[in-house]
Amino acid sequence: MNNKALIVTGVVIFLLIVLFPFWYMRGKAAPPPEVELTPKAKAAQKCVRSTEYMRAEHMQLLDVWRDSVVRESKRIYVNPDGKEFNMSLSNTCLDCHSNKAEFCDRCHNYASVRPYCWSCHIENPKEKT
Amino acid sequence: MDSSRRRILQLLGISALALTTRPVLDAFAKEQQATGADVIIKEGDKVLKARQWAMVIDTRKLHSEAELEPLIEACHTIHNVPKLLNKNHEIKWLWGTHYHNAFPGKAARFIAEEVEQRPFLVLCNHCENPPCVRACPTKATWKRDNDGIVFMDFHRCIGCRFCMAACPFGARSFNYRDPRPFIQETNKKFPTRMKGVVEKCNFCAERLAVGQIPACVEVSKGALAFGDLYDPKSEVRELIRTHFTIRRKQTLGTEPCVYYIV
Numbered sequence: 001m002n003n004k005a006l007i008v009t010g011v012v013i014f015l016l017i018v019l020f021p022f023w024y025m026r027g028k029a030a031p032p033p034e035v036e037l038t039p040k041a042k043a044a045q046k047c048v049r050s051t052e053y054m055r056a057e058h059m060q061l062l063d064v065w066r067d068s069v070v071r072e073s074k075r076i077y078v079n080p081d082g083k084e085f086n087m088s089l090s091n092t093c094l095d096c097h098s099n100k101a102e103f104c105d106r107c108h109n110y111a112s113v114r115p116y117c118w119s120c121h122i123e124n125p126k127e128k129t
Numbered sequence: 130m131d132s133s134r135r136r137i138l139q140l141l142g143i144s145a146l147a148l149t150t151r152p153v154l155d156a157f158a159k160e161q162q163a164t165g166a167d168v169i170i171k172e173g174d175k176v177l178k179a180r181q182w183a184m185v186i187d188t189r190k191l192h193s194e195a196e197l198e199p200l201i202e203a204c205h206t207i208h209n210v211p212k213l214l215n216k217n218h219e220i221k222w223l224w225g226t227h228y229h230n231a232f233p234g235k236a237a238r239f240i241a242e243e244v245e246q247r248p249f250l251v252l253c254n255h256c257e258n259p260p261c262v263r264a265c266p267t268k269a270t271w272k273r274d275n276d277g278i279v280f281m282d283f284h285r286c287i288g289c290r291f292c293m294a295a296c297p298f299g300a301r302s303f304n305y306r307d308p309r310p311f312i313q314e315t316n317k318k319f320p321t322r323m324k325g326v327v328e329k330c331n332f333c334a335e336r337l338a339v340g341q342i343p344a345c346v347e348v349s350k351g352a353l354a355f356g357d358l359y360d361p362k363s364e365v366r367e368l369i370r371t372h373f374t375i376r377r378k379q380t381l382g383t384e385p386c387v388y389y390i391v
Contacts, residue, residue, distance in 0.1 A: 057159055060159045060160050063160070064160065064170075066284060068170050070280075070282050070284065071282060072170075073172065073273065073275060073276075073334070073338065074170050074171055074172050075172065075173055075338050076170070076171050076172065076173050077168065077169075077170055078168065078169035078170075078171065079168060080167040080168060086173075087170075090317065090318065090320065091318055116323075119323040120283060120320040120321050120322055120323050121320045122315065122317050122320060122321065
């Protein structure tokens with residue numbers, strides 16, 4: 001164990017590099033994003049499900065929607081309040097939330113998730129190309 | 130103790146199981162919530178139903194490429210089909226072709242000149258025994274039980290193109306490039322595709338779901354008919370009964386559901 005000094009220096013340098021980002025960003029947590037609702041979404045007040053549910057589980061909901069529409073050809077979703085929705089990302093979700101940049105992207109960027117829904121589904125049904 | 134090592138490993142295994150079961154069960158439970166008991170997932174009220182959708186094309190009413198154009202245009206516009214000028218990259222759902230390409234084989238050596246000159250409108254035949262479905266390794270294409278449409282799930286397509294090799298009608302196109310820049314007018318209500326997936330005619334399943342007939346039939350001014358092949362009273366069966374019809378490559382046994390009156 002003649003290399004003790006070398007090993008300790010190596011470990012210290014390793015720890016410094018690994019811990020640098022934590023030290024550098026200490027106390028400066030990025031603020032959670034604030035999503036903006038369009039006037040239409042505000043007026044509707046309630047989404048397909050409760051806000052808490054949508055916030056946490058919208059991906060599961062969309063997954064079920066996708067499978068029901070594409071693979072079972074069932075296109076209507078009746079929520080617990082008995083309200084009917086056409087299960088469509090572009091035509092239902094983005095009809096209200098027509099501000100993808102301020103609504104979807106802000107959270108997705110913050111959470112560093114990159115859903116590829118929009119490589120096929122059109123971002124904003126109302127936007128003119 | 131001799132067995133201590135084994136005991137520790139057992140304990141570790143059991144605790145790992147105990148720690149991981151919960152999140153897995155939770156994930157399943159969440160999916161349940163989306164479909165749960167208080168939620169109903171159903172078909173629309175206006176949906177058109179059939180055991181097997183079929184089409185009859187009266188080629189006597191379509192004399193020139195120019196007359197096919199509005200039908201192709203209607204289909205390609207609503208489905209966001211890109212227009213790629215490079216023949217190798219072309220995407221086609223509905224197109225016109227020459228008699229000898231539509232009906233190859235030796236059935237007719239000398240045929241009526243007028244028939245030979247006609248353009249033939251071709252599309253996916255929605256075969257009753259579809260070879261593309263058997264070729265697909267991911268079940269991205271399958272025959273729908275409820276109406277016989279050979280459907281595509283673009284989410285699941287991995288772009289292997291086995292289906293294209295299997296289809297004897299060349300009805301499938303592959304997106305070699307990102308199609309978006311080549312879509313002239315985007316229909317906001319229908320998704321586009323992405324690079325690396327196969328696409329083809331879907332018999333306007335999205336229109337049937339809201340009670341509309343396929344777009345090409347709608348704009349064909351009576352040259353195309355659409356209906357249930359197994360309903361003896363349907364328009365297609367009436368036409369098949371009263372006219373001589375042919376199908377493309379019948380001898381292959383794929384049972385195409387597009388009939389041509391010649």
